[in-house]
Amino acid sequence: MSFELPRIPLGKGIEATLDFLVENLAFATRAFSTVADQGLRFIEATLLAVHPVLMIVIVTALVFAMTRKRGITVFTFLGLGLIWNMGLWVATVSTLSLVVVATLIAITIGIPLGIIAGLSEWVYRIVRPILDFMQTLPAFVYLIPAIPFFGLGRVAAIFATVVFSMPPAIRFTNLGIRQVPKELTECADAFGADRWQKLIKIQLPLAKTTIMGGVNQTVMLALSMVVIAAMIGAGGLGSEVWRAIQRLQSGAGFEAGIGIVILAIILDRLLQQLASKKR
């Protein structure tokens, strides 16, 4: 005698939901498409407008101006030079543009959400499990819904990257707001500050360092995701890695990988510098 437990149609349900969303959220996906695509084109065009050597000098000068540190400045110069030398300049610019656009979208949504979660206990209670879910779900899974929404290509890659890299922006902002000493917010209240004044004058400035830490995390996650997103047509360094894997060219694979590492280190140091800037 066989007794079969009816299978809960979780997958089917999700599929149906996605189908429904694809059909009914067309306006939103189109808006997202436009923003992402235009942003991407613009940044890419700007970065490629000048000759790589000149660009390397400009970026190096910028890094020095922002950090005033010799180590990272020299590293930037040599690192970017190496990338150019390996013939990965265009791919790197493409990856960087993707990261920048995805990060910008992620933090424009993530920071306000984090602020709301930091100020409201019940919003936090709803947001927290969603964040846990988002961060434990394997990164590849995000690629799947991206395709029906946006088709193969860079916009789908950006979408998956945004979803994947947003949680730290929300989490850190929430944490930063909550970490503001209670006596300081109480003091602001005692002097008759309204909610907005309290947020702008006290809570956000004091949470700034933590929020910047979240932005840093978001950038790093975005960078790691664009490689995976090469599977759905992100292009850039990621697709170089994929091509190398498929052709078993370990050398080329490592070269692209090193390119990503160089990009990551420069971005990380720059953002850390921004975060630690006093007042």
Next chain:
Amino acid sequence: MEKIVIKNVVKIFGDHPKKALDLLLQGEPISEILNKTGNVVGVADVSFTVNEGEIVVVMGLSGSGKSTLVRCINRLFEPTAGEIYVDGQDVCQLGTKELRDFRRQKFGMVFQNFALFPHRSVINNVEFGLEVQGADKAEMRQKAETALEMVGLKGWGDKYPSELSGGMQQRVGLARALALDPDILLMDEAFSALDPLIRRDMQDELINLQQSMQKTIVFISHDLDEALKIGDRLVILKDGAVVQIGTPEEILTKPATEYVRKFVEEVDITKVLTAESVMKKCQDVAYLGSDGPNAALRKMKKNAIASLFVVKKDHSLAGIVFANEVRDLVDKGESDLSIVLHTDIQKVSPDTPASELFPIMQDMSYPVAVVNENDRLLGIIVKGLLFTAIAERGGDT
């Protein structure tokens, strides 16, 4: 004039304030209420008033509800029951926006751990209250500078709080409250985090400032010495309820309960007893011009004293005469008492603390005269009297 009226204020922390309130009104002790409902009674039916220009110190040990009580006054904490009137307005009835305006206009608050904003410079900290009010920039800066000057921090505006010592930080905290020129200062253990020497300085400074400002001040403290020093009146709290309300003198000399008495025992009584409280009435004086040596001698004999204070017609103190010298005058048949009048005598004001009286009285052979600002003789202090007063009120120490 009554500035703040606090009427039957109760503050209960927890999920069932209503139930806890009922129990409290039935007279359950708060430890029982905690057992039964899990709710903490912070303030249990407190009533008192604060008059305009008065410093009232709310005193109690930690957990006595004093900080909770002061936060009820400007509704940083929502009172569970009771009424709080400031200038006749029931604070508890104010809506969100009205409350905000009320806080901006009426209250300046100073916090135990300073609560300075670390990301703002000293001057920006002081400006905070004005900035929140939307004050004009130039006016704001000028008021903030004035406030900084008042607390002795002129020229420190560009520093950041972390660059300042604890004492200076609290001066900034005080300046931030003063910059608004509020009617009422709420000071929550304002000096408790400072080390003793700095604390004493700040207390003196507050007393000095208060002489020119005449603010209404509610000062929270766990330190009885501090309370007695700066308070016009004290409200002593225990377990959220008032144990005694009174002037420093009343608290010291007539402690209402054993609890207050225990507190008082630890106070250095010589700092708080004043000349006024230990002096006695002068039984008799000689009047300059109308009393001759004979009359003066008779008065001394009658009261069995060896010296006699002499006052002028307008009752101001002229000096003192001594029995042996007056007898010489009588023997010589002189009629003018002023020949033996000593005018360079030691006088003290009524608020001179007993501790300062000791060195003065050390090697004096006659009583100290206590005079008011018009030099009128209010009373005298003899050495024995001082010791008796201290022994009586200082308990068994």
